Amino acid sequence: MLLDIIIDGLIKGSVYALLAIGFSLVLGVARIINIAHTALYMTAAYLIYMGTKMLGLPPLIAMPAAIVLTVILGLLIYNFFIKPIQEHEAAVLIATIAVAMMIQEVFLMSFGGHYLGVNPLVEGYATILGVKVTYQHLLALGLALVILVSVRLFLLRTRLGLAIRSTAQDREVANLMGMNVTRVAMGTMGVSVGLAAITGAIVVPLVTVEPTMWMHPLIMMLAIVVLGGLGSIEGSFVGAYILGFAESLVVFLLPMGSFLKDSVALSIMILVLLIRPDGLFGVSFEEER
């Protein structure tokens, strides 16, 4: 059973980490609480469904196309809905809730409330030490880890990464040093939405595509970033795995209460916050920022 928990927790944690890191990135750099983040993840999932099932495109074409289109949509949302009110954090929060609801309604009107699905890229399953894991889950785990490492390298090794980290550390100083903070924010938004879209592409063969599929990941993602420390990428990474494992533990140890997995994850978040109000990495990363 321990192995079941480890494998399941790793897969869940990696997917949550991808979502939470994208959200944290734009929160840390531009102070944008983008509630529409998971709605964009859903957008990518629907675009892949349209590409593969309705237009008959091969998944390897439909998926990158969906990611690009979602990033473009994300940047348009940033320009038209977020940028004009960026200085007012509460307004941004409300505006992005509205955007997320709009996206939900568009899909509800276009596709109805039908539960849709996309075929996995790789069929079949592997048995690892007696535990059955589908190849698609293994692929999702592998891709999630590759993307997480790539994001890390991007932030450490590229000029935009450097700009993002500088802005995240101190926006005013970065501005005074001649950096175009708005452009950096836009670049960060692009990367953030890109991560949401990639998560959508990785996860779409594993989940049911429907117009409210953005809500549960949103709750989990918010719990993770609060647990990890607002805007902390490392915190999000650790928080994602903690909650991923918490979910798995509940299902395996408390089968009658497997519906409680979200509540347990959220309770852990509350407990950590009671002991450490800034989240796991809040204090140290707050100083860095």
Add this chain to the structure above:
Amino acid sequence: MKTMKWFGLVLTAMLLALALCLPAGAAAPIKIAVLGPMSFTQGEGHWNGATMAAEEINKAGGIKVGNQMRPIELIKVDTNEFLSIPDATNAVELAVSRHKADFLVGGFRTEAVLVMQDIAMDAKKVFIGCGAAHPALCTKVTKDYDRYKYWFRLTPINSKYLGKVDFILLGTVAHIMKKTLGIKKIKVAVVAEKAAWADPIVNISKKLLPAKMGMEVVGVWRPSPVAKDCTAELAAIQRAGAHIVFTTFSSSVGLTFAKQMGELKVPAAAVGINVESQKSGFWPATGGKGAYTETINTYARVEITPKTIPFYDKYVKLYKEAPNYTAGTYDALYIIKNAVERVGTIDSDKVVASLEKTDYVDTAGRVVFDKSHDVTWGPGYVTAIGTQWQDGKIMCVWPYHWQKVFYKGTVPYKLAPWVVDYWKNKK
């Protein structure tokens, strides 16, 4: 002068023709409100079934009320009941007070229909329920007849009988597994979404399976109705060594569960209630991984009555999908038509009395309402059916000579090959 004569003749003929057409054309339509969550499959089923029946009835001249033929006018009422019960309340109020609906059909979620029912009863409008299964909707009729007599429930069979069929399906599959695979004691994993309607099934399962059906319950799993991942539950079920997974799903989790169960080739037979697997979209949505899933159902391309296959085929031709049970609005409209024609009026009290005498063979069986205005269940009446996904098609597998009931077109139940292989090699 000759031209004037011709003109006069043509004018007279036109006036005559108009006068002849007037009685039929001027007859006020009978307004039937179709209530359902119109953005969702259930609401689409409500609307499609009712539209099909209304078109057929109107084509044949309409409903005969006394000496007058009156056409049906459908009112599409989006109750949005999945997302908001107050929306459902407002929609029914609108249908009754603004659109002046004469009859109401549809409804899906019991919680919402209970509220809709009260509004309809206040307005003394006949309401034929085609979606909600809770018996409480009908026990109100027996408890307070004067107020609730306008309520009738047509489809599906109520949850008490759904439970009965559920256990019959489970017993049938267990028997097949015992016979085919030589298993002595069947182990059952009970998997039910965490919803109030599923609680009684779980509680009864825990008692009934070991005590009366000679089976062992290896565990109970209660995922969220909207769970997006069931791999952990499936891993635990496999570890528990279940031969059968007894499912109780009405929501999206049914699709996720079936898809992942097929992907992981879990060596167990899935049987019970899985509403998602009643729909044509189940196969593409699971990428075919939902094969061999068995569920209680209302329709399949099988001769339940002589009307079933023509209805099924026409529905598929028109809407490119198989009808689900909410499409029973089709029968509801014919039942209203017959009741109205028997009494020659649309007066609610008289129609109620007429509906109580209904004995009508519809697309799902023979409809006779009981004292609580619920549809009678059992051999010779409406039985419901058990369907299984076989080679990309929804096939009827039950009743298979149960209580001497056999519907032409029913096929034998099939065990998944990986289930057979696993348990044969295990011995």
